Amino acid sequence: MKSVSMGFIGAGRITRIFLQAFSNRSISLKNITVCDTSELVLHELQNQFPEICVTRHPQDCTKQDIIFLALHPPHVMGALESIRMIVNTSKCIVSLAPKISMAKMSELLSTLNLARMIPNATSFINSGFNPICFHPDFEETKKEELLDLFSALGKTFETDEQKLESYALVSAMLPTYFWFQWNELQVIAQQLGLSEDETNRALHETIAAANDLYFDSGLTSKEVIDLIPVKPIAENEDYIKNCLREKIIALFEKIKA
Template sequence: MIGRTIGFIGGGRITRIILGGLRRAGQMPDHVTVSDENVGTLNALRAEFPNVIIAPNDNGKAAANELVFLALHPPALKEILGEIATSLQPEAIVVSLAPKISIAALSEGLGGFKRIVRMNPNAPSIVNSGHNPVAFSTALTPSEKGELKVLFQVLGACPEIPERDIEAYAVLTAMGPTYFWFQLYELIELGKSFGLSADAVECGIADMVRGAVATMFESDLSPAEVIDLVPVKPIGEDEAALKHLYRTKLMAMYAKLRS
């Protein structure tokens, strides 16, 4: 069974998100080791997840598990590949959570190790509602891929995609919540200023968002027809500027990740 022992190299946000999702689903492995150079980060993680084994400045200890998550940003990730190569078990599986670095480049950095997966992490995985696309190396068997998908599905959807699409999903889904969260929190504050209770406005916003998305994808209406359903658009005059912002900022981010 894949995932009986799990190691995380990097104890930051995405490690906390994945562990939070596993715990919430009652699927927390018995043996989890997390390494990080920042002892404060590790202590904070263990305060939240008391059974986690922390390994300050010992990436080899985290890499010696059956399933090894590389939870670092690309520049830091490149630096530790050679360091952990000799600690990997022959039958281990390495899951990179970083954009930019291909399976081929990861394999080269790991001294030819080929049992590699790339996954695009998504913050809503903390409540088991993520969208985490995965790309597998050819070294994994169909059975192993199936076992990994069962584990990943605890965190939410995990469609298998071509590796070339990882960076597109990084911009659209991994970073996607940041495009909306601040706006939704602002609506909540406005609702409370209008005299609504916190519970009422939070329920209303949640239902509105779910309904708006369902209307987009389940109504059989065109985008123009969907937008036309609501005649009054208080910020409609700013729509062009917002679209321009999306295109310039997100196209630049995609180009950076693909470079």
């Protein structure tokens, strides 16, 4: 993999996920600069990844080959405004935020090497499912270099820009719909007499097998669900479905506006 320099504007969760994924694959972090407005956040990140350089100035990140906008949507345009005059056409800009389109970004930037990506938390263990889209005029050689770099994160695939927000809700946020339930089952299982190791093994192996059964057995979803006759929370299923539908669709409408 060709060595490239990277700048992250924003030192939050997604930057930590990227750095951990690169570290897992023994990709050097020496050419990485991370910017944030919080000294504490930068200090904590550098303690975890001592090789990186940290800064309070977004302009320092523009010296790098690839500039990541690791920010929430309301802060993306402000960050672009602060670097617009010093980003030349050779730089690659990769936004990791939903909502802000490449058309909007290109209003402030001279470079057409623009990309948007919706990364997954599972990239932390190099098992991400990360949709990406590129500006039509993105340089082909640079695109290949980026995709090669992103292979360290897991599966990265090209998609249409208008589908990114859908992936954000049904893929990137997907674990949050289940993780708290798995955590509660860990607590319940140990109250029922299983050890921590027994609990974790039971959940881990059953969840993995249930996933394979649902998607790879050749059965319809109804046929899979019918394989287990006793459903202890059946009376609450409609409530849970309505929660999912109402919250997810409302959030989709908000970030697509």
